[in-house]
Amino acid sequence: MPQVTLSVNGTQMTAEVEGRTLLVELLRDRFRLTGTHIGCDTSQCGACAVHVDGALVKACTALALDLDGADVTTIEGMAGADGTLSPVQQAFQDHHGLQCGFCTPGMVMAAAALLSENPKPTVAEIREYLEGNICRCTGYHNIVKAILAASGQPVDDLAASVA
Amino acid sequence: MYDFDFAKPATIAEARAALNSDEAQALGGGQTLLPTMKQRLAAPGLLVSLTGIAEMKGVRPTGDGQLVIGGATTHAMVAAEAAAHYPALADLARRIGDPAVRNRGTIGGSLANNDPSACYPSAVLASGATIVTDSREIAADDYFDGMFGTALEDGEIITGVRFPLPREADYQKFVQPASRFALVGVFVARFSDGVRVAVTGAGAQGVFRWTEAEAALSADFSRDAVAALAVPDVEMISDMHAAGDYRAHLVRVMTGRAVAAAR
Known part of the structure; x- marks a missing residue:
């Protein structure tokens, strides 16, 4: 079988894979990084979102072999080595940006990608950027609030602004 | 797979x-x-x-x-x-x-x-x-x-x-919110020698040019020129998201918006 080598959260990792092996299968089943979730497996929900060479990608809709040599960051790579949460993760905790938590890894990866492209997004820009991330608990309000907070912007007026 | x-x-x-x-x-x-x-x-x-x-x-x-x-x-x-x-x-x-x-x-x-x-x-x-x-x-x-x-x-x-590269152009998309594809999308491009209007999401045979709108807009590039037209006489997609006559209506609306927004 062909081999694929990725840098995953800063560590070089190699595996033999089939042509059809998806990035999310490689991460979860082979590298045992199960923080990246499979929600819909049809590229709708975004629970599998990771960063590939810095760009947000749905890992259920990318072939492992197509990404040979890429630099992949998953939710496991977001916190510091000592367990210190990233600013986005800390904001999700502070503002209760999750209910059941299933969509959260993808939400955090999407939020981090957004803030790297647009450090001070508006509420409308946050909501637009999250179009490909679905929260089945429909807890969007606090997710938006957390991302706004992670960008260093005030959140006190949020309830009134999006009512 | x-x-x-x-x-x-x-x-x-x-x-x-x-x-x-x-x-x-x-x-x-x-x-x-x-x-x-x-x-x-x-x-x-x-x-x-x-x-x-x-x-x-x-x-x-x-x-x-x-x-x-x-x-x-x-x-x-x-x-x-x-x-x-x-x-x-x-x-x-x-x-x-x-x-x-x-x-x-x-x-x-x-x-x-x-x-x-x-x-x-x-x-x-x-x-x-x-x-x-x-x-x-x-x-x-x-x-x-x-x-x-x-x-x-x-x-x-x-x-x-x-x-x-046209002198001015605009794309107006009426989004089907679940798929984020175009329920109807209209691209209007104005060149020095005339206007071209192409419609996606609506035609049963896929993307098509709305030639009546092109002729009207080439003579008068205005929203009023679009509003005066009959909806396109093209077989429309008709499905659970939108009936064909609604799509035809949207084509005219989105074309008008594209003309107004063109830059």
Whole structure:
């Protein structure tokens, strides 16, 4: 079988894979990084979102072999080595940006990608950027609030602004 | 998804050679093909990824007022790099799917698939663009051939698309909110010698030019000129999301909005 080598959260990792092996299968089943979730497996929900060479990608809709040599960051790579949460993760905790938590890894990866492209997004820009991330608990309000907070912007007026 | 062999050539010539088999299928960003294969609606024996071909990526203005976009250029890259040259096209690319889809999906993949609700076909047809393949050039008017149909031969690769730059243009998309495809999308492009109007998401045979609107707008580029027209006499898609007569109505509304917003 062909081999694929990725840098995953800063560590070089190699595996033999089939042509059809998806990035999310490689991460979860082979590298045992199960923080990246499979929600819909049809590229709708975004629970599998990771960063590939810095760009947000749905890992259920990318072939492992197509990404040979890429630099992949998953939710496991977001916190510091000592367990210190990233600013986005800390904001999700502070503002209760999750209910059941299933969509959260993808939400955090999407939020981090957004803030790297647009450090001070508006509420409308946050909501637009999250179009490909679905929260089945429909807890969007606090997710938006957390991302706004992670960008260093005030959140006190949020309830009134999006009512 | 059934298993397959995988190849990732670095040049167009290598890709063409790899595709020279009945079992082979070209792969762009995979945002349509991979879901299709998961459903076992397609099962190629060999996938040939085109995303490793450097000469097929990027946005490049030509000396004679046109814009060439490589076939393997992602929607995100078009959104970022075409903005200074063709704002309406960049704006269209910026609203395809969602951010993750835009980071993988490619213009060549979208055009080779010719989904009847995809955004790019409207821009290509309204701009009078040219599809450049590994073996020839195809005018937009000769390229689209019904729902999911194109003039491409088996194994032929879209290496790029050449867009003439209009004086002003705009794309208006009525989004189907679940899929984020166009329920109806209208691209209006005004050139010095006339106006072209292309409609996606609506026609039962895929993207089409609304010639009555083109004639009216070429004489009078105004929203009123659109409002005075009958809805297009074209067989419309009619499904659970929108009946055909509603889509026809939306075509006129979105055309008017595009004229008003054109810049």
